[in-house]
Structures are given as C-alpha cells and as structure tokens.
Amino acid sequence: MPGVLPEGEPVPADGSLPATATRAVGARGFGVYVHVPFCASRCGYCDFNTYTADELGGGASREAYADQVLAELALAGRVLGDAPPPRVDTVFVGGGTPTLLPADDLARILDGIDRTWGLAADAEVTTEANPESVTPESLKSLRAAGYTRISLGMQSAAPGVLAILDRRHRAGRATEAAREARDAGFDHVNLDLIYGTPGENAEDFAASLAQVVSAGVDHVSAYALIVEDGTRLAARMRRGELPYPSDDVAADRYLAAEAALGEAGFSWYEVSNWARTPGGQCRHNLLYWTGGHWWGLGPGAHSHVGGVRWWNVKHPSAYAKRLAAAQSPGLAREVLTPRRGAHGGRHAAVAARLRAAARRAGRRGSGRRGPGPGRRAARFGRVRGRPGGAHPARPAAGRRGRARPAALILAVRCRRPAALTPACVVGGRLPRRALSAAGCPDRAPRSGPGRAATSRTRTSSGSGRACPRWPSRRR
Numbered sequence: 339m340p341g342v343l344p345e346g347e348p349v350p351a352d353g354s355l356p357a358t359a360t361r362a363v364g365a366r367g368f369g370v371y372v373h374v375p376f377c378a379s380r381c382g383y384c385d386f387n388t389y390t391a392d393e394l395g396g397g398a399s400r401e402a403y404a405d406q407v408l409a410e411l412a413l414a415g416r417v418l419g420d421a422p423p424p425r426v427d428t429v430f431v432g433g434g435t436p437t438l439l440p441a442d443d444l445a446r447i448l449d450g451i452d453r454t455w456g457l458a459a460d461a462e463v464t465t466e467a468n469p470e471s472v473t474p475e476s477l478k479s480l481r482a483a484g485y486t487r488i489s490l491g492m493q494s495a496a497p498g499v500l501a502i503l504d505r506r507h508r509a510g511r512a513t514e515a516a517r518e519a520r521d522a523g524f525d526h527v528n529l530d531l532i533y534g535t536p537g538e539n540a541e542d543f544a545a546s547l548a549q550v551v552s553a554g555v556d557h558v559s560a561y562a563l564i565v566e567d568g569t570r571l572a573a574r575m576r577r578g579e580l581p582y583p584s585d586d587v588a589a590d591r592y593l594a595a596e597a598a599l600g601e602a603g604f605s606w607y608e609v610s611n612w613a614r615t616p617g618g619q620c621r622h623n624l625l626y627w628t629g630g631h632w633w634g635l636g637p638g639a640h641s642h643v644g645g646v647r648w649w650n651v652k653h654p655s656a657y658a659k660r661l662a663a664a665q666s667p668g669l670a671r672e673v674l675t676p677r678r679g680a681h682g683g684r685h686a687a688v689a690a691r692l693r694a695a696a697r698r699a700g701r702r703g704s705g706r707r708g709p710g711p712g713r714r715a716a717r718f719g720r721v722r723g724r725p726g727g728a729h730p731a732r733p734a735a736g737r738r739g740r741a742r743p744a745a746l747i748l749a750v751r752c753r754r755p756a757a758l759t760p761a762c763v764v765g766g767r768l769p770r771r772a773l774s775a776a777g778c779p780d781r782a783p784r785s786g787p788g789r790a791a792t793s794r795t796r797t798s799s800g801s802g803r804a805c806p807r808w809p810s811r812r813r
C-alpha cells in the first residue's frame with residue numbers, strides 16, 4: 339500500500355508558479371524526474387507509489403501512460419515558458435518499474451523532454467529497471483534512445499532472502515542484467531541492495547557485495563530494510579511470522595558494505611551510495627541534495643522550482659483525469675522561505691530528529707561506558723525511515739522527510755550527538771570536508787578525505803579518523 343502525501347496549499351489549476359520561482363530557473367542545475375507507477379507485482383516490503391494491473395482504475399493504463407506524461411510535460415513547458423531552463427542536466431525515470439513500459443514509450447518521453455527544454459550534451463539519463471523486466475534487446479533500444487545510466491534492483495544474492503522480499507527474479511539475474519547493460523553500451527550501471535532482511539546472515543550479505551563487485555558496475559546503492567506500515571512484510575512481522583530487523587545488524591551490514599566496497603575501489607559519497615569514480619556518482623541524486631531545480635512528472639511525483647515545492651495527485655487515474663481536463667496534476671505545494679532554502683529546513687528538521695533520537699538512546703544507555711554502539715542501537719527501537727537514499731526529496735515516494743535508519747545509526751554512534759548539524763545528515767558519516775564546511779568543532783586535524791580516511795574511521799585511535807565523533811565499531 340503506497341504511503342500518504344504531505345499537506346500543503348493548493349496548486350493553481352493551470353500549474354502556474356510565482357514569478358519569483360520562474361525567474362530563478364536556470365540559476366542552478368535543472369533535472370526532470372519521471373515517475374512510472376506500475377509493477378508486475380508488489381514486493382512485500384515496498385510502499386512506493388506503484389500499482390499492479392489489478393489496482394489501476396478508470397483512465398489509467400500502461401498503454402496510455404506515455405501520452406499522459408507528455409501532456410504534463412506540455413503543461414510544464416507552458417508554465418516555464420517565459421523562463422525556460424537553459425538545458426536539462428539530468429533525467430531520472432523511476433518507479434515502480436519503468437521498464438514495464440515498452441522501450442519505445444521511454445524513448446518518446448525522453449524525446450519529449452529534449453524537445454521541450456533541450457537535453458545538455460552531457461546529460462545523465464537514468465532509468466530504474468527490475469532485472470526480470472529487461473532483455474539484451476530492450477537495453478540496446480534504451481541506450482540507442484539516449485539513456486546513459488541504468489539502476490537495477492538486485493536486493494540480494496541469496497535465494498532465501500529474495501523469497502522473503504517477494505522478488506520475482508532468480509538469484510543471479512540482476513548481475514546478469516547488469517552485464518547485459520554494459521554490453522549494450524551503458525557505462526553507468528547501478529545495483530540496489532537491501533540489507534538486514536530477516537533470514538539474511540553476514541555471509542549472505544558478503545556474497546551480495548562480492549557479486550555486485552564482480553558484476554563490473556560503477557555504482558552501488560545499499561539500503562537498510564525499512565519496515566513500512568501497511569506492507570505485507572509489516573503484517574507478517576506483527577503476526578510474529580518474521581522477526582523485526584535488528585538495528586545492530588543493520589549497522590554491521592552498513593560497515594561491511596563500506597569495507598567491501600571500499601576495498602573494491604568504490605568511494606562512499608552519500609549515505610546509501612557508493613561509486614567507483616566521481617563520474618559514476620548519480621548526478622540526479624546530487625541535484626536533489628544541492629538545492630537544484632527539477633520538474634517531477636507523473637502521479638505522486640514531487641517537484642522543486644525556485645523555492646516552490648509541489649507534488650502531484652497520487653493515483654494514476656486521478657492523474658489521468660486531471661490531464662484529460664487540461665488541468666495541472668499538482669495536488670498541493672509549499673513555498674520555501676529564504677531561510678529554509680530548498681532543503682535547509684528539511685535537513686535541519688532531520689538533524690533535530692537525529693539529535694532527539696540519539697539523546698533518547700543516550701538516556702537508555704548505561705551512561706558508564708559511553709555510547710557503546712551495539713547496545714545503544716539495540717535499545718534504540720524501531721524508527722521508520724525512507725529507503726530512497728537519504729535525500730529529502732525522493733520524488734516517487736511522496737513521503738515526508740524522515741530520517742533513515744543508517745543516518746540514525748550513525749547519530750547514535752556519534753560521540754557528541756548534541757552537535758549534529760544538517761551537514762552531518764547530508765554527509766552521513768561526517769566526512770572531513772562536510773565537517774569543515776559546517777565549522778564542526780570536532781573536525782579532524784588532517785586534510786584530504788578519500789578512502790584512506792574512510793578506513794581509518796573504523797579505528798579507535800584519536801587522530802586520523804574521518805570523524806572523531808564517530809567511534810569504532812566494537813570496543
């Protein structure tokens with residue numbers, strides 16, 4: 339069951355934006371997000387805004403979808419008409435399962451974006467895909483249409499874990515699809531992993547990491563399993579059929595990911611994301627983090643342009659009806675104050691939440707030996723989070739900015755949680771650069787972050803760690 343959308347003020351029927359917002363277009367990077375709200379079946383853990391064929395009502399169908407997106411794009415072109423962005427730097431087609439649409443439809447949508455605003459010559463164009471929904475031929479078509487990057491949901495190498503997650507693909511299919519994508523000419527290929535699933539052991543996760551490394555991809559996203567209200571997985575846990583995930587286990591998996599991926603030449607650059615080279619980092623994700631502007635097309639998609647953040651109606655049939663009536667699908671919006679900036683307010687709110695959570699965990703701790711990461715994390719209890727990376731604007735999900743467990747785990751492990759800042763939230767593991775930028779009083783004396791500093795993060799000595807406030811894994 340998809341989660342709920344936030345509240346806000348109404349969006350005008352023609353979708354128009356205040357002049358202050360349209361004037362700001364072009365001042366920062368500009369991206370386009372396209373949400374494709376279809377899946378062949380719903381995985382038991384997922385509450386993304388996506389629907390199986392049975393769940394789609396009147397007016398909504400996969401066949402009609404590309405034209406509906408193009409209709410919203412035409413409206414977007416009119417809204418930004420006087421101030422067209424100079425070029426589109428990034429496009430991200432997410433879901434759901436975008437590759438349930440024919441490659442021709444995905445090509446038409448990309449062509450529409452190019453015709454409306456113009457794609458930059460070096461634009462990053464990503465589509466998400468389920469491993470079982472692509473073939474060597476469809477991958478070649480997507481590459482030929484201009485897609486430059488593909489993100490595949492692998493989740494695990496262990497058949498038992500895939501079964502608990504209700505995945506449709508067999509173990510090994512995701513890495514096979516990643517190789518097919520590389521053969522089709524994709525230089526940038528991501529594999530998503532989920533860790534901390536009940537039944538997964540350390541060896542299973544090590545095998546998942548080994549497989550992504552040997553698949554030759556240049557990007558890995560590793561997400562702690564979030565038990566979302568209203569999902570089948572949550573119901574199974576409530577009934578006692580499956581144990582709840584352990585925060586301690588999640589923390590250990592996160593460290594295992596950093597160790598294995600760092601060893602294989604990947605660098606961590608965002609809470610849940612690692613890339614082999616700076617050029618392999620997901621520029622679209624970074625655009626969200628850096629207050630860029632983007633138009634989100636599709637049901638439940640979120641947008642941000644010039645300090646106005648809005649989100650579309652959620653259900654595909656409501657979306658179809660609005661567009662059929664030549665109305666904006668925008669449901670509600672909020673106008674950001676200069677102080678809050680595009681993300682400042684949300685980051686600050688998340689930082690406050692982390693501080694409060696870490697304080698609570700601190701009160702429950704023994705108070706004698708300091709934070710003791712494992713014990714505190716264990717006492718920390720369940721905190722719901724967002725799986726789509728820690729960025730505050732995961733457009734498809736249409737959720738409020740909730741802190742992710744990975745960030746919470748880090749906060750609980752921080753020696754001085756009261757000093758957590760928004761930069762710590764963005765940096766997650768508090769790299770030197772972020773600490774310097776935030777003016778952190780604890781910033782390490784050494785310069786130059788890099789992987790050497792990353793591995794030192796796990797030592798317990800006082801100097802040379804990326805963040806002296808983040809203690810060793812075990813004491």
Ligand SMILES: C[S@@+](CC[C@H](N)C(=O)[O-])C[C@H]1O[C@@H](n2cnc3c(N)ncnc32)[C@H](O)[C@@H]1O
Nearest residue numbers: 383384433434467468491530561562563564725
């Ligand atoms: C929008 S999904 C799209 C990927 C594609 N539909 C698939 O499943 O292969 C993006 C990723 O979010 C992650 N995800 C979704 N729900 C999650 C949850 N409850 N906990 C952790 N990660 C989750 C999964 O790793 C998934 O691959």
Ligand code: SF4
Nearest residue numbers: 377380381384433434
């Ligand atoms: S994880 Fe992917 S395939 Fe599974 S329901 Fe969510 S969006 Fe669909």
